[in-house]
Amino acid sequence: MTSVGITAYGAYLPKRRLNRAAIAAANAWMNPALKGMGKGAKAMCNWDEDTVTMAVEAGRDCLTGIDRATVDSVTLASTTLPFADRHNAGIVLAALTLDENSESIDVTATQRAGTTALIKALKAGGNALVLAADHRVAKPGSAQEMQLGDGAAALLLGTEKVIARFLGSHSLARDLVDHYRSANAEYDYNLEERWIRDMGYDLIVPEAAKQALVKAGVAAADIDHFIMPATQNGLDARQAKRIGVKAEAVRSNLNREIGEAGVAHPLLMLVHALEEAQPGQKIMVIGFGQGADVLIFETTDALKQLPKRSGVTGQLAKGAEDNNYQRFLSFNGQIDYEWGIRAERDNRTAQSTAYRKRDSITSFLGGKCTQCGTVQFPKSNVCVNPNCQAIGTQIDHPFADLEAAVKTFTEDNLAYSPNPPLQYGNIGFNEGGNIYMDLTDFDSGTISVGSKVRMVFRIKDFDDKRGFRRYFWKAAPAA
Amino acid sequence: MAGIRDKVAIIGMGCSKFGERWDASPDDLMLEAYTEALADAAIAKEDIQMAWLGVFFDEQNVGKSAIPLSQALRLPNIPVTRVENLCATGTEALRGAVYAVAAGACDIAMALGVEKLKDTGYGGLPERTKGTFEDLWQPNSTAPGSFAQLASAYSAKHGVDMQDLKRAMAHVSWKSHQNGARNPKAHLQSVVDMDKILNAPMVSFPLGLFDCCGVSDGAACAIVTTPEKAREMGFDNPVVVKALQLAASNGVEMSHNSWDGSYTMTTRMAAQRAYAEAGIKDPLKELSMTEVHDCFSITELVVMEDLGLSKEGQGYKDILNGKYDADGEVPCQIDGGLKCFGHPIGASGLRMAYEVYTQINGRAGSRQLKDPVMGLTHNLGGIPNRNVCSVSILGRLNQ
Structure with missing residues (x-):
């Protein structure tokens, strides 16, 4: 057997x-x-x-x-x-x-x-x-x-x-x-x-x-x-x-x-x-x-x-x-709504950039400074901690499963979103680090400062002109 | 201490009518501001030795480089430089001209900012790329949505109920409409009552329509020289630059958890440097007026604290108490501000300087303040997370 x-x-x-x-x-x-x-x-x-x-x-x-x-x-x-x-x-x-x-x-x-x-x-x-x-x-x-x-x-x-x-x-x-x-x-x-x-x-x-x-x-x-x-x-x-x-x-x-x-x-x-x-x-x-x-x-x-x-x-x-x-x-693209001029934005992806930054964008790896311990996204050459600023000290640090909460937010009726209003804000990570990012799956009116969120992998933008879609992570309700 | 204080005089300024100038091209707007400034300084074109052009949206406006200015005015092939630094662009143009004179590179320099936003086809600012990497992860945010973040964080941090904050924000806009109604060059010249402001359609929560500034066409221009040269030209006690400072975000607000999102970090830095440069100990007492970057009502509210004019967490009360109204302790946006004078981005910093200059010279007509001696201008370019802040202080040479 x-x-x-x-x-x-x-x-x-x-x-x-x-x-x-x-x-x-x-x-x-x-x-x-x-x-x-x-x-x-x-x-x-x-x-x-x-x-x-x-x-x-x-x-x-x-x-x-x-x-x-x-x-x-x-x-x-x-x-x-x-x-x-x-x-x-x-x-x-x-x-x-x-x-x-x-x-x-x-x-x-x-x-x-x-x-x-x-x-x-x-x-x-x-x-x-x-x-x-x-x-x-x-x-x-x-x-x-x-x-x-x-x-x-x-x-x-x-x-x-x-x-x-x-x-x-x-x-x-x-x-x-x-x-x-x-x-x-x-x-x-x-x-x-x-x-x-x-x-x-x-x-x-x-x-x-x-x-x-x-x-x-x-x-x-x-x-x-x-x-x-x-x-x-x-x-x-x-x-x-x-x-x-x-x-x-x-x-x-x-x-x-x-x-x-x-x-x-x-x-x-x-x-x-x-x-x-x-x-x-x-x-x-x-x-x-x-x-x-x-x-x-x-x-x-x-x-x-x-x-x-x-x-x-x-x-x-x-x-x-x-x-x-x-x-x-x-x-599902089965109805062709009038979304206005903001939906006309060209979402061409610079593939060479996306490839170079795939660890950040797809794998959601940020940086952790080995000198001061500061967790940050995106990973960068120079540590963002104002009291550190060490060069070349960051190692990969996965963000996908970190605990986080909403620090600031808006629900934007002006921005184009396939499901308006577009929700985005600053997300603070308990371990340190801040990302200004999209929110998703929140019902309108339910976001507040302090809302606990979970990172989810989602479609960031569609490029209809070239039949492409690109992905990044978003903050969804934790529970 | 090194610095710019009292080293450069403003001898002429001009500002076009701001608004939806459907019939005017950037060439027309530039000429309008330039003609006024040139007459004000009582000089000839040939006296201008160097020039700086401020333009933000180049592709949808006049294109890149400084050639559009040189060409529009047929400048005699002098050095002309184009600058862009988001909403601080106009002030950057001024900074270029001021530095050239202070450095002794030339005697007379010109700064001109222009923006033709109403050819973009958008209500509000047009969509644009943030950079090939940034587009991959940053939200497709709008300006109101980005600044609305301040309100959510301010409300949470200071325990201010959103409805109370909304009333303070509404007062900011109400006050600017009151002021704009007395400014014939303003884009919006009608008064609006509080109820209308509070009940306006929501643009980006919690910002309603009247929490947002106008999107305008316009140009503004300054001609600067040394105080010595100004005296020779008959300006006995000219308006001079007391301070001209800039602070650029370095990513802390974007990536570091030390910033809580409720204020503008760069404003605090630029303001402190400017006060030091100008020798100001108590801005509340020494400043006669401010022209700040009220792109959105909440921006003006937090900036009152960031400039040290209100205590942290108390700005909304000061605003509701009329501290910054036309008859308040330190009037803010006596010309209507970005809210009502309008916000042709490349021109805005120079427009603010224009108002301070006009007020100090006692030429502001029905909105003239009583004996202003020193004024502050403030631009915040970008978004609260990532911005360039400029602060200038203008006053009489001998005050």
Whole structure:
């Protein structure tokens, strides 16, 4: 029996939860069927979040209490990577301050990308960080718009302090086109649900699951947690029954709380299961998409010793209700508002500067003066402490996880922001150091001097002219 | 002690009408200020030996270099230098001319500042890059948003309820409108009541529309020489430069936690140096007037403390008590200030000097103060986190 398995987990869900009733109210005039789907909410990215930023946050959650130097590979799975040709996992790796001498890869082009990446990493061995994130945008008024949500999950693999042992898996590729998105298409094209159920899930999932059970040496009836994302109601229970898994093992697919987070979803559900499972329980995870991946795990006693983290449970609790469908459309570029002359600013990135300063900008490393101990951002040649001013004495000092609070702030209606008012201010770090920076995720009117903040990796600016986006860190509410 | 005190006299000043000068180009504005200054000094173009041009937004204004000034006035190929130091640009132009005369490099020098903001297409100041590295991490802030930071920190530090602070800020603007109404060259010449100020739309919390200064076109000009030369020219007791100081941020406010965000550090430094240079022991008693950088009402409020005219944490009370009103202890912005005279950036420092000069010479018409002897000008260029502060003190040679 293999000793490899999951050693830690993490999750991230955008704070905003858009009520489906708000979507239905806006669109039912043209698609009355939406009314029947108008229950619950979907997690939606803020304007400054994308697959990369969510993956970074899930990764940070997963790496709570873990020495980052021990991570030796990073996999980022998604069908909504912000860059079609730029190493997305490399951005995540740098933001997480992982060793750049690590293997890293983007896995994409199927809803199975997350489960496939997980199987590959488990089989490859090593302390692999597997991240899955999706920010799928659906056509306004479509059923998918109601169903899809945004989120990210992270799993750290290894052979020591394993919390869930990998018992076996099976992958099956069969080109049943339940939906597709062509290389340059904006939206998915979806096929008929009944056909997908009858010829897709019903035939492919049990077949793959049975083979996985054989390989793992596990009986279907012994599965305690059955994980199968699906937007069709009851499809998960139906497959559990066809496989022989007991009905009570079928886990909530979280669709009502956050929607279906694509590639991230099976991993999110797995993280959720690990949070609630007892040691010695067996978990089956199914990823579906032009075939199926099935993985089987067994939790260990180490499960309860994992240091506390946010996880899916924590992220579910952090949600804030949103009823503004128009804003949701705008965040996703689906409505072309008049933003005024200030939105015309040219956000060209000087790539040579960004590269030279990548430790500051992406990895959020400031400086610490070895002579006087002053912590400062950005790291500079001459110490900023008026009583020190030593030259060349600063060593890298990570800022991402430092405790901090608002010293000064404004909510600016004049500045351009995709979610006005633009919030920014001076952030004082408990350890020392001050940064004049953007705030994010604060509801208007809730910021005050002394508000505790947490640093989060976000999109700083979009350069629409050149199809680029740049990232930096922002101050979000600490709790 | 080395310094500039009493070494340079101002013998002529001019200032264009400030405002939305849709029909005027920078050339027209420069000529307007220059013509007045030249007539005031009673000299000819050929008497000017060196010149400094202050322009902030070069790309959207007259372009780079000092050539636009040389060309607009057809100066006889004399040395002309363009300076830029954010909102202290006008004072920097003056500093160049004053230093040239003090150094003995020339007898007569001219400083001219001009800004044509209403060709930028913006209400408020236009968007601009902060530098290739800074753009990667600093907020895409606006001027009001950056200065609004002062209010949040001041309110928290001194335990002043934001509504009380808002009233003091409103009084700052109310007072400047009162003053501006008596200045025919001012951009905004109407009085505004407190309710209207307090209920104005929010621009950048907690700054409302009337907490923000005007965005104007304009130019101002000074002609300087030595006191000796001035006497030869018939100026018996000219207005002279008592002090001219500058303090530039070095990153402490940006990166070091010692600054709490509630005041402007450079103002404190520049003011102390200027008082020392001018030999001022008690600014409250010795200064007849101040023209400070009221880009936003909160700036003027904290600057009253930073200049040592109000005690720390008490400025808002002094303001509400009328200490800086036209009939107060030390009138501030008797010409309407940036708020109402307007703020064509490159010209503003020289405009402030123009008002002090005009007041000391007793030519301020209906807004004339009684026997002013010494006045202070103050510019704060940039944002509270990162700025250049200039302080000048002007007074009679023999007072």
